[in-house]
Amino acid sequence: MIPSRVNGEACDRLMTLFCWGCALTLTLVLAAILGFLFFKGWHVLGPKLIFGEVRPLDALLFKKRVFSGLFPAALGTFCLICLAVGTALPLGLACGIYMAEYASNRVKSFFSLMVDILAAIPSIVVGLFGFSITVFLHHYFGGRILPCLGISGIALAFLVLPYIVKTTRIALEQIPLEIRMTGLSLGASPLQNLRHVLIPASLSDIMAGIVLAIGRCAEDTAVIMLTGVVATAGVPKSLFSPFEALPFFIYYTASEYSDPAELEAAYGAALILLAICTGLFIISFQIKRRYNSFN
Amino acid sequence: MNDAPKIKIRGLNFWYAKRQILEDIRLDIRYRSITSITGPSGQGKSSFLTVFNRLWENIDGARATGRVCMDFGNGFEDINHPDCRLPLLRRRVGMVFQMPNPLPMSIRKNMAFPLTLMGEKNGKTVAAKAETALRQALLWDEIKDRLNEDARALSGGQQQRLCIARSLVLEPQVLLLDEPTSSLDEAAVHEMEKLLLRLKKDRTIILVSHYMDQVRRIADRHLVLRDKKLVSP
Numbered sequence: 001m002i003p004s005r006v007n008g009e010a011c012d013r014l015m016t017l018f019c020w021g022c023a024l025t026l027t028l029v030l031a032a033i034l035g036f037l038f039f040k041g042w043h044v045l046g047p048k049l050i051f052g053e054v055r056p057l058d059a060l061l062f063k064k065r066v067f068s069g070l071f072p073a074a075l076g077t078f079c080l081i082c083l084a085v086g087t088a089l090p091l092g093l094a095c096g097i098y099m100a101e102y103a104s105n106r107v108k109s110f111f112s113l114m115v116d117i118l119a120a121i122p123s124i125v126v127g128l129f130g131f132s133i134t135v136f137l138h139h140y141f142g143g144r145i146l147p148c149l150g151i152s153g154i155a156l157a158f159l160v161l162p163y164i165v166k167t168t169r170i171a172l173e174q175i176p177l178e179i180r181m182t183g184l185s186l187g188a189s190p191l192q193n194l195r196h197v198l199i200p201a202s203l204s205d206i207m208a209g210i211v212l213a214i215g216r217c218a219e220d221t222a223v224i225m226l227t228g229v230v231a232t233a234g235v236p237k238s239l240f241s242p243f244e245a246l247p248f249f250i251y252y253t254a255s256e257y258s259d260p261a262e263l264e265a266a267y268g269a270a271l272i273l274l275a276i277c278t279g280l281f282i283i284s285f286q287i288k289r290r291y292n293s294f295n
Numbered sequence: 296m297n298d299a300p301k302i303k304i305r306g307l308n309f310w311y312a313k314r315q316i317l318e319d320i321r322l323d324i325r326y327r328s329i330t331s332i333t334g335p336s337g338q339g340k341s342s343f344l345t346v347f348n349r350l351w352e353n354i355d356g357a358r359a360t361g362r363v364c365m366d367f368g369n370g371f372e373d374i375n376h377p378d379c380r381l382p383l384l385r386r387r388v389g390m391v392f393q394m395p396n397p398l399p400m401s402i403r404k405n406m407a408f409p410l411t412l413m414g415e416k417n418g419k420t421v422a423a424k425a426e427t428a429l430r431q432a433l434l435w436d437e438i439k440d441r442l443n444e445d446a447r448a449l450s451g452g453q454q455q456r457l458c459i460a461r462s463l464v465l466e467p468q469v470l471l472l473d474e475p476t477s478s479l480d481e482a483a484v485h486e487m488e489k490l491l492l493r494l495k496k497d498r499t500i501i502l503v504s505h506y507m508d509q510v511r512r513i514a515d516r517h518l519v520l521r522d523k524k525l526v527s528p
Contacts, residue, residue, distance in 0.1 A: 177354075178392055178394055178396045179396060179398070180353070181350060181353065181392070181396075182392075182396045182398060183398075183408075183412070184350060184353050184385070185348060185350055185385055185389075185390040185392075185462075186385065186386075186389075186408065186409040186412060186461065186462070186465070187381075187382040187383070187385040187386040187409060187412055187413065187465065188382070188412045189381075189382055189412075192412050196408065196411070196412070197398060200399070200400075201399060
């Protein structure tokens with residue numbers, strides 16, 4: 001019997017080594033991507049990349065329009081993320097809570113299937129859907145509605161809705177029965193139990209879904225390309241105006257650049273996009289920490 | 296008056312899906328007493344406890360029929376009657392679970408939690424009630440300087456007493472305990488038994504236990520759950 005035990009141990013070691021190697025590869029790939037971006041983009045980073053020839057304060061106060069900087073694109077992406085996640089969040093949370101807490105098994109499996117199908121729809125198809133809506137609205141309102149920030153935001157919200165629904169549902173369903181019963185046995189109504197016990201207990205998992213949604217909104221190009229992004233729109237003036245966005249800037253610069261300096265600006269844009277996402281992640285984790293604080 | 300039954304159960308049946316756990320139970324439980332329930336595992340002792348606060352309604356597949364009447368001072372009311380308000384019932388009938396289940400918040404917030412649910416907003420009242428309950432649960436002196444710490448950082452015995460205190464803060468007239476000492480060490484068990492004997496002086500306690508010696512030490516009446524029936528040993 002001893003040889004097989006030794007074999008077992010060797011297998012165990014090999015498996016551990018393999019898993020460790022996979023984790024290391026993942027980290028290295030991440031480091032390589034980030035390193036590459038920094039290497040290519042760091043020396044263009046600076047106020048000039050963002051604000052061009054305009055003084056930063058003038059740009060931030062919208063006194064002067066920025067033509068050669070990334071400020072309009074960065075602001076457009078920021079507005080887009082806030083709008084899309086802001087629309088998807090209440091819908092997704094409510095839907096996830098309904099499925100986890102209130103729906104019967106049959107209703108739940110039906111809605112799960114629907115959410116999974118929605119998650120599987122390619123972003124370009126969601127973009128086409130947004131485009132059709134734009135065309136419809138354009139005809140309905142006598143040509144006053146054009147591709148714009150609002151429609152892009154709503155179309156993107158549909159794209160990220162499944163992430164939020166699913167993480168909310170799974171997070172709530174994972175709560176152990178003892179925790180679930182604690183509030184109820186102390187006289188909490190189902191709604192109070194949800195508000196005071198279940199949601200706080202599952203908040204960190206729900207937040208993971210939100211972070212995923214933020215990332216998805218920040219990177220998506222297909223949807224916004226068909227619904228409202230324009231290369232030289234300037235800062236978005238309202239929900240009904242076209243806008244610029246960083247991923248779209250990176251996409252068209254990378255495909256149509258005429259000199260290396262332009263390409264460098266695209267790398268700089270990629271770094272700014274990362275910075276915006278990091279900022280939003282930090283904000284969501286701060287919200288989570290505040291909500292979870294003990295005192 | 297002390298011997299008057301506080302709880303009357305008539306024709307109680309309990310099922311999990313199609314499996315019947317309890318059959319035609321008839322039982323009177325006196326005021327100011329400890330009634331203990333023992334029996335083989337998996338026979339439905341814990342399920343039986345949920346009959347007293349209708350917590351079974353929140354468990355998938357559970358179903359109960361029959362009458363469970365309790366006297367909270369205005370004569371017997373059937374708690375399974377549609378007019379019975381569930382949150383009110385669960386404030387009058389406190390429950391402590393087998394595993395200590397402090398909520399992931401500070402000790403202070405854990406104690407305030409049941410009162411918050413009731414809509415009590417006055418901070419002074421909340422603090423005073425919490426202190427009284429913690430003193431009743433013999434925990435105050437150990438934790439009075441640590442109220443803002445995470446409740447999960449307490450020892451197992453302290454956590455379980457915190458959970459008892461958290462039920463006591465609502466001044467329940469009936470206290471249900473589901474093997475409250477099974478996760479505690481010997482010293483903590485001893486403390487807990489002392490506590491239960493004190494608590495029964497002004498409320499009715501129903502205790503599910505695994506330990507016969509514990510039952511002999513503290514129970515006024517001992518019942519065994521076997522073959523869907525409650526019998527005296």
